[in-house]
Amino acid sequence: MVIKQRILQSFLSTLVIFCLLFIQGCIKPAIHQVTSDPHQKLRQPGMIYSTQSGLSISYTKLLNELTTSRFILVGEKHDNPHHHQLELMLLQDLQNKSHTRVVLEMLDEQQTSNLDELTPRNKTEEIKDILNWNDRSWPWDDYGPLISSALANGNQIAAGNLSKPLLMQIYKHSLPEEARFETVKAVPETIQAAILQQVYDSHCQAIPLTQMEPMAQIQISRDASMAFAMNHQLPANAQSILFAGAFHARKDSGVPLHLKMLSEEKSSTLLLIEIEEEETQDRGLSEEDKKLADYIWFTPRSEKKDYCASLRQQSH
Template identity: 55%
Template structure:
């Protein structure tokens, strides 16, 4: 059987690939205009749902402008992406630009961890791209700047409050090796029902392409739950009364049935709105089929073009073979 140290090394070295596979009241904003529609860079597809936005509560198809109007009335907005789909980053910027309300907007990014968060106060609307990347010690390999830099720059330019949502590698290692640290931002982990935990553990197992034995996935499930708890805490902690908090994260984190909303419910009574940016799928071609497949996962589904097909399991399996040899 493999040692914990070897498993932990694998966890840190390809955790991002596992994440890629998982990806998957009052008026808080007064801005009347909507952001200009951004055309996706990918080729036009013939799929009937491509570009469509479905409100799952009533099954209606709505326009981007109507979506923006509805979102302005909500305090917590979660946007779930597939990390390597270029159109998803365009839609996120479109959503942010439509909802921004100066210092009354908090933008939380999964792509920033608490160590980077310590440097956010040193950034301003005058910070250059190179200054931002240097201060944040930006990891372009895991999170390409071309994908997330525009979001950070737009938030700084408009005077939004930037917050780090994720956990740093030292904290992830601590959770894996010795369990959850006693920190306020992780307090909701213990409140998650066992049924949801079991679902997450199965998803984490699949996301790592079954390269690690299922019975050894407990600590990695703790990590997934802890990341959700951390992002929920970053959204809610000391949020001003008139502020709206927007999160950019992987789709699995944004799911209402298993992800961050489960933690936010323990922190606030405010409703949480989840938007899943979803690639078109030949098995789902009608709004009714979309609703049936996603009824418990989100409030809105925004269908996009598909990104380049990749075999995410290949690097994980290759790494597993190297570790075992």
């Protein structure tokens, strides 16, 4: 009986790590539906919405506004190819050689030394090999172009994520005493509770809520790590850009929360949100939605996939 319990616990540990590595970036944050402005079509693929002005803006205006920010956070749905195309376009239009730092959720601290070995002369497949890239978790075709572009332009490239051994350590209630985790304990209890519920809901409520606290701690620790990577020793004239799952980029509970503790300089969050064709109609966004990001860019949905079905099957 004891052996069976240990096997089950080991399986659940592996499952939650898989979930936190991938699932949350595939489930879009809720965008509430209101009809405050029946004359403005806000939900159309390709539309960029400024939550501050309450209006749709052009791509050129978005770029102009983003250039005034010290920190830019782009939240994606990991398996949407439209998002990867837009991210590459954004990077190529914003990057400014060594004055740009590109932080990726898809890289962890174990790959930092590998990053130091890269040069602009490396070809795409060489970069992949040098980084010991995990193609199963993060398809190289999705993220290789980002890294290649950053490298070719002379950008700084930084790892934002935590390695699997470190994730397991945190899961077992042992947060390392490192500078990048200093903001973890400063997260207000109300936000911790919201993140706990967010993690529970985003994992389809397939795992008991009582087992979610370590996972919520991992979520908060990953956000802290990415914020630290964006800010740590960033040159005074440089801009830092993060590419991560949408939940990490949320202003109300993700990386921006930790950035505020680390720096008083301006940050801007852009969420890439996919919509169904039937959602393309006259409707606005609620005040609650506006707390999620500074900009929302609506995109086509890549495919219909029931993530909860597979997750529930694995948890039984």
